[in-house]
Amino acid sequence: MGASARRAAMPSWSLAVLALLFVGPVASFEAVFGAGQGAIAAAAGVAVGLALAWAASRWRWDLLSITAGVVASYFLFGGAAALRETTRWGVIPTSRTIQTLVIGAVESWKDLLTLTPPAASYVGPALVPWMTCLVCSAVAGVVTVRFGHPMWGSVALVVAGGVATMWGPTAKAPGIVFVAVWWLGLIIWWSWASAITRARSGADIVIGMASSTTSASTTMGGSSRQVVHVWWRVGMGALMVAVMAAAAIPAGALLGPAASDRLVGRDFVEPPVDAREYPSPLSSYRHYNKDLENDSLIRVSNMPKESRVRLGAMDVYDGTTFGMGVANEDGTAGYRRVGSTIPGRSADTAQTETSVSTSGLLGPWVPTIGEVSVLRFDPANAESAAQQKGLNYDLWAETALTTGPAGQMNYSLSTSMSRAHEDPEYASVDAQRYAGGDTNVPKDVDTLASEHSSSARSDLEKARAIESYLHTEGFYSNEDTIDSRPGSSQDRIQRMIGADILVGDDEQYATLMALMLHSQGIAARVVMGAYREGASGSVDLTGSDMHAWVEVEFPGVGWATFDPTPPRDQQPTTKINKPKSVPKPQVLQPPEPPEPPVELPPATRDQATDPQDPSGLHIPWMLIGSVSLSVLVLLGPVLLVLLLKARRRTVRRRLGAAQAVRGSWDELVDTAIDSGLVVESHLTRQEVAWALASQWSPEQEQEQAEGGEPGQDTQAGKGRKPRAARKRSAADVRVPGWSLFSGKVPRVVTVARRADVADFASGGAREEDAERAWSDVDELRRQWASSVSVLARVRAALSLKSLRWRRRARRQAASGRTRRPLASRLAGTRKGKR
Numbered sequence: 001m002g003a004s005a006r007r008a009a010m011p012s013w014s015l016a017v018l019a020l021l022f023v024g025p026v027a028s029f030e031a032v033f034g035a036g037q038g039a040i041a042a043a044a045g046v047a048v049g050l051a052l053a054w055a056a057s058r059w060r061w062d063l064l065s066i067t068a069g070v071v072a073s074y075f076l077f078g079g080a081a082a083l084r085e086t087t088r089w090g091v092i093p094t095s096r097t098i099q100t101l102v103i104g105a106v107e108s109w110k111d112l113l114t115l116t117p118p119a120a121s122y123v124g125p126a127l128v129p130w131m132t133c134l135v136c137s138a139v140a141g142v143v144t145v146r147f148g149h150p151m152w153g154s155v156a157l158v159v160a161g162g163v164a165t166m167w168g169p170t171a172k173a174p175g176i177v178f179v180a181v182w183w184l185g186l187i188i189w190w191s192w193a194s195a196i197t198r199a200r201s202g203a204d205i206v207i208g209m210a211s212s213t214t215s216a217s218t219t220m221g222g223s224s225r226q227v228v229h230v231w232w233r234v235g236m237g238a239l240m241v242a243v244m245a246a247a248a249i250p251a252g253a254l255l256g257p258a259a260s261d262r263l264v265g266r267d268f269v270e271p272p273v274d275a276r277e278y279p280s281p282l283s284s285y286r287h288y289n290k291d292l293e294n295d296s297l298i299r300v301s302n303m304p305k306e307s308r309v310r311l312g313a314m315d316v317y318d319g320t321t322f323g324m325g326v327a328n329e330d331g332t333a334g335y336r337r338v339g340s341t342i343p344g345r346s347a348d349t350a351q352t353e354t355s356v357s358t359s360g361l362l363g364p365w366v367p368t369i370g371e372v373s374v375l376r377f378d379p380a381n382a383e384s385a386a387q388q389k390g391l392n393y394d395l396w397a398e399t400a401l402t403t404g405p406a407g408q409m410n411y412s413l414s415t416s417m418s419r420a421h422e423d424p425e426y427a428s429v430d431a432q433r434y435a436g437g438d439t440n441v442p443k444d445v446d447t448l449a450s451e452h453s454s455s456a457r458s459d460l461e462k463a464r465a466i467e468s469y470l471h472t473e474g475f476y477s478n479e480d481t482i483d484s485r486p487g488s489s490q491d492r493i494q495r496m497i498g499a500d501i502l503v504g505d506d507e508q509y510a511t512l513m514a515l516m517l518h519s520q521g522i523a524a525r526v527v528m529g530a531y532r533e534g535a536s537g538s539v540d541l542t543g544s545d546m547h548a549w550v551e552v553e554f555p556g557v558g559w560a561t562f563d564p565t566p567p568r569d570q571q572p573t574t575k576i577n578k579p580k581s582v583p584k585p586q587v588l589q590p591p592e593p594p595e596p597p598v599e600l601p602p603a604t605r606d607q608a609t610d611p612q613d614p615s616g617l618h619i620p621w622m623l624i625g626s627v628s629l630s631v632l633v634l635l636g637p638v639l640l641v642l643l644l645k646a647r648r649r650t651v652r653r654r655l656g657a658a659q660a661v662r663g664s665w666d667e668l669v670d671t672a673i674d675s676g677l678v679v680e681s682h683l684t685r686q687e688v689a690w691a692l693a694s695q696w697s698p699e700q701e702q703e704q705a706e707g708g709e710p711g712q713d714t715q716a717g718k719g720r721k722p723r724a725a726r727k728r729s730a731a732d733v734r735v736p737g738w739s740l741f742s743g744k745v746p747r748v749v750t751v752a753r754r755a756d757v758a759d760f761a762s763g764g765a766r767e768e769d770a771e772r773a774w775s776d777v778d779e780l781r782r783q784w785a786s787s788v789s790v791l792a793r794v795r796a797a798l799s800l801k802s803l804r805w806r807r808r809a810r811r812q813a814a815s816g817r818t819r820r821p822l823a824s825r826l827a828g829t830r831k832g833k834r
Contacts, residue, residue, distance in 0.1 A: 010145050010193065012057070015050045017189055018140050021157055022046045022133065024182040028164030029129035034118035037082075041126040042164075044081035045133030048073050053141020060146075064641065064798050070138055074131065075101055082126035085379065100124060105131065109167070115337045116393075117169045121374075122339025124389075128167055136160040150193035154186060168264055273335045273392045273403060275324040281312035281528040282321050284362045285507040285548055286486035290478050292543030295360055298367050298530055302354040304417050305536035308529050309356075311365045313397035313551070315525040317518075319440025319490045322511055322526045324397075333396035342393050345373040350414035358409045366391070366400040366409060367529070374414035375400060384410060397525070418558055423460060426560050431459035432523040432553040441515055442494040449516035459522050463552050463562055466516050470509050470564035474502035475572040483572070503572055506548035506565045513550045513564040524552045641798050645670075653774055658758040658765045664773035665755035668692075668748065670802035671781055675792070681809045689752035693745075751776050 026046065030039040052069045055061070061069070079087040079097040083104075086097040093101075104111075104127040112125040119125045136156040144153030288297065298309055314322035326334070341347065350373040358367060366387075368375070375391065377384035383405050390403030402409075452469040453462040477484035483503045485492055488511040496504055496512065504512075510526045517524040528548050530541040550562040648670075652663025665685060672692050673679050679688055754773045758765035785793055 010148050010150060010196065012054060012145060014144050014150065014193070015054055015141050018137065018144065018153070018157065019046060019050055021154075021182070021185060021189065022137060022160065024178075025133065025136075025157070025160040025164045026129075027178070028161060028168060029133075032112070032117050032168045033120045033126065033129075035120040037120040037126050038129050041082040042129035042133045044077065045130045045135075046137045048077055048081075049134045049137030049139075050141045052138045053145060056138075056142050057146035062800055064637070064800055065795060066138065066142060067637070068798070070135060074105075074134060078127065078130060082130040083123065085123050101127070111337075112167050115339065116343045118341075118343060119339060121341030123379075129164070132160050132163045144193075151190060154190065157186070166264055170264055273337070273401070275312075275335050275394075275401065276326075278363055278401070280314055280321045280323045281363060281365055282314060282488065282507055282511075282526060282548060285528065285546060286478060286480075286505065287362070288543040288546040289505065290480075290543075292360060295543050296540050297358065297360050297543060297546070298541040299357045300354060300369070300539045300541070301356075301537075302352060303369065303536055303539045304352050304354075304415075305534075306420075307369050307417060307536075308527075308531040308547075308549075309367045309369055309541065310397075310399050310527060310529040311361075311367055312399050313394070313525050313527045315437075315514075315523070317438040317441060317511070317515060321488050322514065324394075325437060333394065335392035335394045335401060338391055338393045340376040340388065340391075341374050342372055342395070344395070345371070347374045347414045349373060349416065351416040353412065353414055355412045356409070359407075361409075364401040364403060364406060366402055366411075368398060368400050368415070369413060370415040370417040371398060372400070372413055372415045375411060377409070377411040381410070383407075387411075397527075421558055421560070423464070423560075425557050426554045427458050427460045429554050429557055431463070432555055434518045434521050434523045438515065438518055440490045441519075442490050442497065444497055445493075445512070445515045446519035448497060449519045453516075453520065459520075459552070460554070460560065462520055463517060463522065463524075463550075463560070466513055467550075467562045467564045470502065470513055471566055474504070474509060474564075474566045474570075476505060476566045476568045476570050477503050477572060478505040501572060506546075509565040510548040510550050513562065517550070517552065522552060524550055527551055638798060641800065644803070645797070657767050657770045660770035661758040661765045661773045662755050664770070664777045665751050668751055668777050668780060670806070671777075671784065671796070673802040673805050674796040674799040675784060675788070676796075679805070681805070681812060685752035685756055686749070689746075689749040692748050747776050747780055751780075 022042075026039050026042040029042040030036070032038060033041075049070075052066065052073060056066045056069070075093070075098065078101045079093040080091045083097050083100055084090045086094055086100055088094055100123065104124045108124050108127040108131075111122070112119060112128050115122055115125060136159055140153040140156040142153075143156070144150045300309065312324070314324055316323055316325045324334075336343070352370070354369065356367055356369075361367075366375070372393070375393070377388040377391075379385055379388070387402045387404030387409060388411075391400060392402065393400045449466060453465045456462040456465050478486075480486060483499065484505070486507070488507050492508065493512055493515070496502055496508055502509075514524045514526050526548060527550070528546075530545045531547060532539060532541065532545050547563075547565070550564060551559045552562065553559050649667055652667055653660060655663060669679055669688065677692065679692075683691070751773055754765070754769055758769070788796075
């Protein structure tokens with residue numbers, strides 16, 4: 001970079017200004033997280049990104065080094081910034097931290113959009129503010145401080161704010177005063193930075209000077225007019241913001257609340273879970289109650305007294321069974337993605353801490369108790385972690401499901417039990433009105449409901465009257481007979497109503513009562529769960545403890561519970577005449593045929609249960625593919641650079657003799673450029689070689705030890721030789737075809753002379769010349785590698801400087817600005833002497 005470019009760069013204290021301006025995006029990220037998690041992750045990203053920008057500007061890193069620094073910082077500090085739950089002592093990354101960082105780099109963006117805010121209790125989404133602020137602050141710092149373009153650097157700042165807004169909550173916009181102050185600060189920074197940039201680039205005007213283009217570095221007494229204009233620009237910028245705010249704030253107030261609504265990313269993302277895609281929990285009732293009657297299904301510790309475990313709440317009948325309705329837009333009904341903390345609730349308000357374990361349950365349903373504040377699976381178990389990741393909660397139904405692996409579940413609950421209300425409290429208000437939605441309803445349901453609730457004076461009395469009729473007049477049976485078939489389809493309920501007596505189990509009675517209430521305009525839902533009368537503490541619920549009941553909402557009071565199912569000992573009595581036994585005459589029976597030989601099972605057992613997986617093992621191809629792709633994206637640029645340089649070196653070495661000799665010089669120059677030395681493209685090989693001999697420390701030590709350039713004072717090389725030079729010997733200058741000089745010179749010069757002979761001598765070059773030239777290059781590379789650190793060797797191997805230098809040299813050659821060959825320069829010198 002030239003002197004003018006260095007003067008145009010911004011001072012290092014500009015990073016402090018950027019850190020202050022990043023307060024806006026940091027605060028915007030906190031809105032969707034809460035509990036400080038979003039602010040911590042975003043602020044950590046800003047701090048690390050600006051530190052990388054300072055280091056890149058201080059030591060003038062190239063693009064590859066900056067990228068490597070960002071990637072390394074992402075993995076090194078990402079756990080402490082955004083995944084403290086997965087780290088050891090909150091700082092040291094673990095294997096789970098690295099895995100989450102790799103997968104979360106892609107999936108966290110979708111997760112944050114599909115989670116119901118606040119997202120602080122979920123592991124992974126905090127990677128979004130961490131990644132965004134890390135990358136944007138690094139870009140803003142490098143572009144501003146190193147390249148001196150504060151306006152372009154502010155683009156990354158605005159991008160960070162845009163991401164925070166798009167991934168933010170729907171109905172929680174930042175205050176208008178906060179936004180106005182942030183934009184005012186940004187405009188002030190633009191004005192000041194523009195003046196500083198112009199002054200440093202020499203575009204200012206100094207008072208008292210006749211020329212209007214005097215450099216800023218020249219001081220002639222008096223102040224710079226451009227500096228005087230700084231406060232003028234700042235004042236005009238502030239005035240412009242004030243005018244816009246004065247017009248926008250009253251306009252927003254006049255347009256009303258609808259004008260303040262904003263669209264964010266989650267408004268365009270459909271909820272990933274639709275409970276209607278799963279079979280209704282009610283369809284499994286007969287299986288639990290009959291087939292798993294004595295099997296342990298749900299084990300609860302510290303269960304509150306008179307509480308009930310809930311599996312699902314259904315409010316829409318489709319002619320087959322009761323199922324879940326459509327999720328509403330405000331998030332109060334329907335399953336929404338959550339973390340371990342339920343949105344709008346806190347563990348501090350929970351009344352009871354309990355643990356739940358399940359086995360044998362069908363479907364994705366997660367048993368809950370009361371109003372859950374925190375539902376946390378065991379994080380040490382991989383299957384439980386996947387269940388936690390797929391957790392969804394329905395605030396309206398107070399039920400949960402998980403899209404994680406089905407089967408056994410182990411988790412803890414922080415819950416509260418709502419206060420029990422008496423009937424007079426429910427009777428004082430009307431029930432929630434039924435909004436419709438049932439289809440294929442059995443006929444005569446409304447007639448039956450009107451017949452048994454006509455004398456009721458309130459919605460509660462109607463519901464109690466229907467409950468009493470079903471509970472006292474019906475009979476219980478869970479036997480699969482013609483009068484007590486399983487299910488709650490239209491035909492099953494119609495036959496139940498049309499029979500002489502009502503016969504069924506919880507599934508049919510709860511369904512019938514809910515349909516009767518719907519026919520009376522009362523909103524009701526069927527709840528599937530488990531309970532045991534009078535049980536509390538540690539309870540082991542079996543299939544016989546599974547129940548279905550009805551709940552009706554009374555606004556302002558709560559949900560009233562109804563149990564329409566008759567007692568289980570209230571069963572129908574049927575008289576079946578047994579046939580009389582008629583004795584048969586005794587007849588001599590023929591002998592039984594011999595039994596066939598028993599076929600023993602094969603000694604080997606079949607392990608392949610899946611025809612698509614012969615080994616019988618489930619290979620997580622999706623995870624393997626995601627991790628492999630992430631590793632390829634991270635390491636791909638590094639491998640590409642190494643491959644390009646290795647291919648370039650191989651091609652140069654395998655060319656013809658003359659081209660191979662020239663290629664050895666090109667390889668040596670590229671090595672010097674990648675090591676950080678400056679090589680001017682307009683110089684001859686000899687000029688470059690002698691310049692490199694004075695800059696390249698191994699060659700300099702060698703020159704001091706062996707005698708240096710002819711005609712130079714070599715007394716400094718006498719005495720004790722440097723350690724690095726004792727094992728080296730200077731190359732012989734007697735290159736075939738070179739006769740202008742004699743004596744011993746640095747090895748770098750011999751490589752250049754061989755290349756010149758290959759270019760200009762009549763005999764060209766031979767194969768042995770190419771071998772010697774490349775042998776010298778290999779020795780020089782080894783000497784350089786032994787004199788620098790491992791980090792310097794890695795940076796040189798990955799540096800792109802030589803590739804850019806070659807491309808720039810080719811452009812100059814194409815435009816005619818080529819260097820003069822050594823022969824022509826020498827010829828010109830001789831002619832001038834004559």
